[in-house]
Amino acid sequence: MKSLSSTDVPNVVNILLVLVFNLIYISARRVPVNDYYGLYEHNQPQFAAALEKLEHEPKWVDNWPDSSITMGQVSGVALDNSGLLLVFHRGPNIWGASTFSDRNVYNGIGEKPIPEPTILVINDTGELVDKWGQNHFYMPHGITVDSVGNVWLTDVALHQVFKFTPDQRDKPAMVLGEKFVPGDDENHFCKPSAVAVLSSGEFFVADGYCNTRIIKFAPDGTRILQWGKRYGDSPFVFKVPHALALAEERGAVCVADRERGRVACFRADNGTYLAAYSSWLIGDRLFSVAYAPVHGGRLYVVNGPGGGAPVRGYVLDYESGRMVGTFAPAGKFSNPHDIAVTSDGSRVYVPELDPYRVCKFLDDTHRNTTESAPPAKPTATVELSGSSAVPVGAVGAWGAVSGAMGAALGAAGAALLALGALALLRARNRGKEVEAEPLVQ
Template sequence: MRYETKAGIFQTVDQWAQVPPQEISGPIAGVGRDQDDHIYVLTRRRPAILIFDRKGQCLERWDDQVFARPHGIHVVKGNAIYIVDDAGHAVYEFRPDHTLLRVLGNRGVPSDTGCINKDYKTITHSGPPFHYPTGITSDEDGRLYVSDGYGNARIHCFSPEGRLEFSWGEPGTAPGQFQLPHGIFYHQGIIYVADRQNNRVQLFDRSGRPQGCWTNFIRPSGLCMGPDSNLYVSECCHRAAFDGCPSRITIINSQGQLVDRIAFDQKDESAKAYHTAHGVTVDSEGSIYIGEVGKGFPEGYSGMRKLQRLS
């Protein structure tokens, strides 16, 4: 399938991931990349982590088997791999050789936020790390920023050594408040947070002070920066279900202005479609990698997509 946008022309790569179908079928919780354009794919199967080159050749597969439910992944210049485990209420830091270095959070124990059954609408107050965390990013000084999450309404900043430095956010709709902070991304002094149920992306400085708010989204879930300096935002739209609701990638410039959208109607059951866009990353050539989650995937359906940039 071919998509002509103001940001470029993209083409779906059929069966991009060159692994046995059972390893890549079903939901893909997150996607990330390192400085060598290796693509890290976080599944909810065994093995949980698959590493590919841009052509889809599998370079590594591994699984620490500590995850309750993998949700997000972040790779730091080949020095560390962070896995967000929402149901485990923890973030894991691994070395490139797969050695577990540290665990952030009280593994298996959610913080007190008043939340009932992972329903963000029942949160009565923000709490410490973590209650179903969702995403992680890092700045040039090595500080970590974790979005938290399904059962909290908070962003937590950790030192490079893993010490909690400060947090910000409360449940609500005002600037600096959240209803399900989901994806998170850092670039040049700004932290971008996909405030999913508020249908917006909020911008903060490294101290957590609001710097702006971009609307015109429908349930934004993941975000990243492309080599064109545009922000690519995955939106799972109205529902996380395979039932005809559209999903899309929205491309925003550095001023928050809409460049274009890559959208698809889920009524087309083609395997070339993407249905519930969750995680997103963009390689150095501008090609887009999308991970999908959701309910009711057809048998054998893979939630991993590559849209190759043609121009």
């Protein structure tokens, strides 16, 4: 085989130099996926353009609740059957780097529980109408209210789940888990994060920061089933199942998989995987999810800092996975931790760990909407790769989706490589052509 001629060598060298310099340029401009500030700074025009296409609903309600109400880090919110908001906060306690040992044992064992009421009950106008939960909790996390008014709570320091009945707030009617003892067997939790309760009385526990599993219980606390994995390439792998939401008319329980930036939904009866929702606009961290049976079903989510995207709330269509709305307070969110929505979608509440507050949002477009209302075509949507629901059996498609800038840079790099390869191939082919058909001198 004849080698390249002396005139071809400089061409090949030039092509290689161009490829090297372009690859260096692309690598230098690539922003790490988890670099929130860097990614947002570089992609701000793309984020702004996408947000502009969404309905900015619901609207933030300023000066709510009453400014005289004091609270600590707000870890959870829930609505009771009369529309009152229950706020679960940590009082003077703060979850920091030294709060737990490397074995997930609370370092404050021996200290007294939070002496002030950790559950604040606030009405629609922002007035404090009740408070309770003093001298019981150490590090509050999740709260929910079931269909008969029972209040369910989790404490990550105690590694326990509690049920309080409407007529007994001083002593829990049910306690699951062993006080201050983390574990992964049938009798223990490890930093359980959330509870969701079916109308039948069966309930789910997200367990949680250490065990990465969802456990289903009978009304009396007997375990029925569990699912969740720590490692692997599967829709059942969780990285901090942080919150739960029920779409009961659809027979689904949905999990806010915090460190995977997705909502994963499963059949409530047997844990079969149904679908997942994610978006580059939401980013790599998704802290909480709520559901309202309006317009065929809506998922309300909040992301958090460090996920490579603006910290906001988003509204997604359950059926298609399309993002149809976004919301945030004036001055933006800092560290939202949970979300609650009324069944008609007219009111949304989001608590923050820092600053210590609860934000209220109103959406008049959903008022007087019944649960049987037909699906409505959103007036403004943005189709995002990775935001559509993933069908059962699709493996790996639910993973985090790169941003528009990353995709563009990747495409540019691929195009440059393809052009370079084509040029090299042509140079080699010219040599072969010369070998096959010598030029007449």
